[in-house]
Amino acid sequence: MTISSTVKDVGKDEQKAITGVKLTEQQMRARRARSIAIAISLGVLVILFYIVTLVKGPAVLMRPL
Amino acid sequence: MSATLVRVEPSIAGVGDYLELMKPRVMSLVVFTAFVGLMVAPVHMHPVIGLTALICIAVGAGAAGALNMWYDADIDARMARTASRPIPAGRIAPGEALAFGVTLAIGSVVVLGLLVNPLAAALLAVTIAFYVLIYTMWLKRRTPHNIVVGGAAGALPPAIGWAAATGSVAVEPILLFLIIFFWTPPHFWALSLYRVGDYARAGVPMLPVVAGEAETRRQIVLYSLLLAPLSAAPWVLGYAGALYGVVALVAGALLVVLALRVLAEQGSEAESRHLASKRLFAFSIFYLFLVFAVLLVDGLAANPIARIAA
Numbered sequence: 001m002t003i004s005s006t007v008k009d010v011g012k013d014e015q016k017a018i019t020g021v022k023l024t025e026q027q028m029r030a031r032r033a034r035s036i037a038i039a040i041s042l043g044v045l046v047i048l049f050y051i052v053t054l055v056k057g058p059a060v061l062m063r064p065l
Numbered sequence: 066m067s068a069t070l071v072r073v074e075p076s077i078a079g080v081g082d083y084l085e086l087m088k089p090r091v092m093s094l095v096v097f098t099a100f101v102g103l104m105v106a107p108v109h110m111h112p113v114i115g116l117t118a119l120i121c122i123a124v125g126a127g128a129a130g131a132l133n134m135w136y137d138a139d140i141d142a143r144m145a146r147t148a149s150r151p152i153p154a155g156r157i158a159p160g161e162a163l164a165f166g167v168t169l170a171i172g173s174v175v176v177l178g179l180l181v182n183p184l185a186a187a188l189l190a191v192t193i194a195f196y197v198l199i200y201t202m203w204l205k206r207r208t209p210h211n212i213v214v215g216g217a218a219g220a221l222p223p224a225i226g227w228a229a230a231t232g233s234v235a236v237e238p239i240l241l242f243l244i245i246f247f248w249t250p251p252h253f254w255a256l257s258l259y260r261v262g263d264y265a266r267a268g269v270p271m272l273p274v275v276a277g278e279a280e281t282r283r284q285i286v287l288y289s290l291l292l293a294p295l296s297a298a299p300w301v302l303g304y305a306g307a308l309y310g311v312v313a314l315v316a317g318a319l320l321v322v323l324a325l326r327v328l329a330e331q332g333s334e335a336e337s338r339h340l341a342s343k344r345l346f347a348f349s350i351f352y353l354f355l356v357f358a359v360l361l362v363d364g365l366a367a368n369p370i371a372r373i374a375a
Contacts, residue, residue: 027075030247045176048117052180055113 077163082151086134087127087169094353095126095222098176098245101357102226102238105304105364110230113220114181114362118225118229121177122222124169125189131166135159136201137200143267146260166197177229186229192221206268209275216249217242223357237304240295241357247292249323250351251285255346258282258327259339278338285345289324292315296356316352323348 023031055061099122103115134141134152142153151157170193178186190329200215223241228234257264257271258281264271273281296317299312323345 021075023075027077030077030079031075032085033080034076034078034097037083048120048176049180052117055111056180061111061113 077159078151078157078161078330082156083131083165085151086157086165088130088133088134089127091130091219092126094350095219096123097354098241098357099222099226101228101361102223102241103230104226104361105237105352106227106230108231115230116176116365118185118226120183121173121181121186122189122225122229124223125177125193127174128143128166128169129193131162131169131203132193132197135162136197137205140267140269144260144263146263150365166258169199177289180202181229182232184227184232184234188221188225188228190232192218192225195232207270209272211270212253213250219249219320220245236302237299240298240304241360242297242336243298244356245353246291247288247295248349250288251320251345252349252353253294254281254285254288255327255349258342259346279331282331286321286324286328289317289321293321299360306362306363306367309359310367315354316355320345320348320352 051061095274096119100119103118134150137147138150138152138159141147141150145302147153152159152162174186174190174193177189196215196218200211200218204211204214220231220242223245224234224238227238227241254272257273258278261271261273261278265274272284294317296313297310299305300307300313327341327345330338
């Protein structure tokens, strides 16, 4: 093995490392579904804190009907 | 210094797998009993705060379920009933389930403490810890009394609901706790009677595996005899009306009859033995739902204006 070919091989390895893990179609779909579920959960949590603040904080939702 | 690289396949777990990890059927009974505890409490509670409490209790119960599935994945893999759960089936990695469970457990307790009250949050934390540490990690694999003591975790939700509404604990939620506590052994032992092979294979020392089926049948009758009058106690002590008292006594009597049938089937053909156990198991679920539903209706009937205003 010559020095130049070793350098070339190292270059290929680096390229592989940069490419990283390739997800399959199924893995990508599953990841997207999980991400959406996490986003919805966080959104619900934000809305919950907002509404409870209105109820317990300034109590604007505690007016008599 | 050397490092070992472990190649982990990217997850294919879907949202449904994570929901399954939260044991939705157990969660529904937990939420229902907590809801009854919350509604029978003699205070006005804003519906948003009540809903927040129920969401936190549901998520906390789900977290406990996920942590149970994480720890018991080896047992689940050996039992027909549980082999298709997300971890033994390979859809979710154990580490993912652990992280999911811990995150939800901490999140549900913190949110309940911040948005509802600290006592309810403390009770939820105790419930999760009891279920995971005392029942799952300590008792389940060591003693046939696992589900007797562990039943305390499943019995706490009405007290959490009550505490969420009132900020305190009283005799009434303790009675509700005791009803579920004494309901748990006959419920699970009825199941274990027709799944005894599964439990034996998995090395779980359920009562029929350790003490035999005859002893289990006797214990089922004893606990049912304790449960029937106990479930009428809210009426006897004046916390519920006659409607509840009558339903609790009739349903309790039916439970005892089914338990006696399980005892009477001792020594008969496997098919009829299993049928009696299955009937008791199915009725026990209906029994708990009925008792709590009537308690709720009875409470609403006794004080409808206050409840609606709440």
